[in-house]
Structures are given as C-alpha cells and as structure tokens.
Amino acid sequence: MSDNLMRVQPIRNGTVIDHIKAGRGRKVLDALELIDKGTTITLLMHVPSKKNSSKDVIKIEDRELSESESQKLALLSPGAQVNIIRNFVVAEKNVASLPSSISEMALCSNVNCITNNERGAITNFNIINNESLSIQCVYCGRKITEDNIEFI
Ligand SMILES: [Zn+2]
Known part of the structure; x- marks a missing residue:
C-alpha cells in the first residue's frame, strides 16, 4: 500500500478513489450519488501529492464501483485511480479510463x-x-x- 493510501485510515472492504483532481471530490460524490446511501464515506480534499500538486481522495466503505460509475469518474477526473479493498488489502487497482x-x-x-x-x-x-x-x-x-x- 502506498504512502498516499496510508494517509487514509485503512478500511476492511470498499473503494478508495485516489488521484482525483483537487477540488473535484465533492462533484464526484454528487455524480456517483454516494451520499445518504448508508455507507461510510470520507472525502479528503487537497491532499499533498507528488504526482500533482494536490489531489482529492474518497474512501467508500463496503461498496465497490460499478463500470458506469467508473466511467462517470473518468469524465470528472481522468486518471483517477480506483483501489478496490478487500480484507484490508488492495485487491484491484484500476485507472478510470474514458470511454469513446x-x-x-x-x-x-x-x-x-x-x-x-x-x-x-x-x-x-x-x-x-x-x-x-x-x-x-x-x-x-x-x-x-x-x-x-x-x-x-
Ligand atoms: Zn442534444
């Protein structure tokens, strides 16, 4: 697990969306309709990052993103990284890619x-x-x- 992910308190199962364009996290939450769905969500804004100057990170517990949700994410923040966490381990790591x-x-x-x-x-x-x-x-x-x- 990278240093960046360690900044977020580890979760047992769920999704960590990393490298979201700084300031876009709130919009991603809205577009993916993640709020008020009974899942625990953490939004970190303007986290210092080596890759960009800063980034947003979203942690969603007990939920994995669907294909269409990943596409929405790609539209809002191309290059965002989706980490699927299972039993505290990064089980899958995908970069949100744009469809045509x-x-x-x-x-x-x-x-x-x-x-x-x-x-x-x-x-x-x-x-x-x-x-x-x-x-x-x-x-x-x-x-x-x-x-x-x-x-x-
Ligand atoms: Zn039209």
Whole structure:
C-alpha cells in the first residue's frame, strides 16, 4: 500500500478513489450519488501529492464501483485511480479510463434537443478529449464542457 493510501485510515472492504483532481471530490460524490446511501464515506480534499500538486481522495466503505460509475469518474477526473479493498488489502487497482462515447449517463443542455423533448429518448454523447475534455451530443451536436456536464 502506498504512502498516499496510508494517509487514509485503512478500511476492511470498499473503494478508495485516489488521484482525483483537487477540488473535484465533492462533484464526484454528487455524480456517483454516494451520499445518504448508508455507507461510510470520507472525502479528503487537497491532499499533498507528488504526482500533482494536490489531489482529492474518497474512501467508500463496503461498496465497490460499478463500470458506469467508473466511467462517470473518468469524465470528472481522468486518471483517477480506483483501489478496490478487500480484507484490508488492495485487491484491484484500476485507472478510470474514458470511454469513446456514453449513453444514458448525462443530459443534453440544449432544451430543443430531441433527447429533451421525446419521451423515452436516450441521450448519447461522443467524448472529445483534446486539450480539455468535453462531450458532444450525437443528436444536436451541442458540446458540453467538463465543468458543465449534468449527470442523469
Ligand atoms: Zn442534444
């Protein structure tokens, strides 16, 4: 276990999300709907880090992230590291990687978009990752920057 993980009090089972962009931890908690679910959650903000200047860390007890949750995490903080803890040991270590597209995961900000007007319409976005991350609606072409992504 790295020094960074030791900063967080060890947990028996669960997930430690490490190397979250500093200041993004709160948004990750909201997007993953982790609050008020009866699990113990610790959010550490602006932890000194060698890799970046500082980072956020989230510790979730007795819960492992699903695939779609990892994708949301990747959108909010590409490069975040997901450590699955089982019996106090890091059982799995994954870097949240961006998919090329996402479906039914975010809302289009264009009020005239078909996905906001047709019942049962499913949103689809392509991921654009040039200098900064954004998503583009497949139907209307609206581009939404990373900071403005509204998750379903
Ligand atoms: Zn749209």
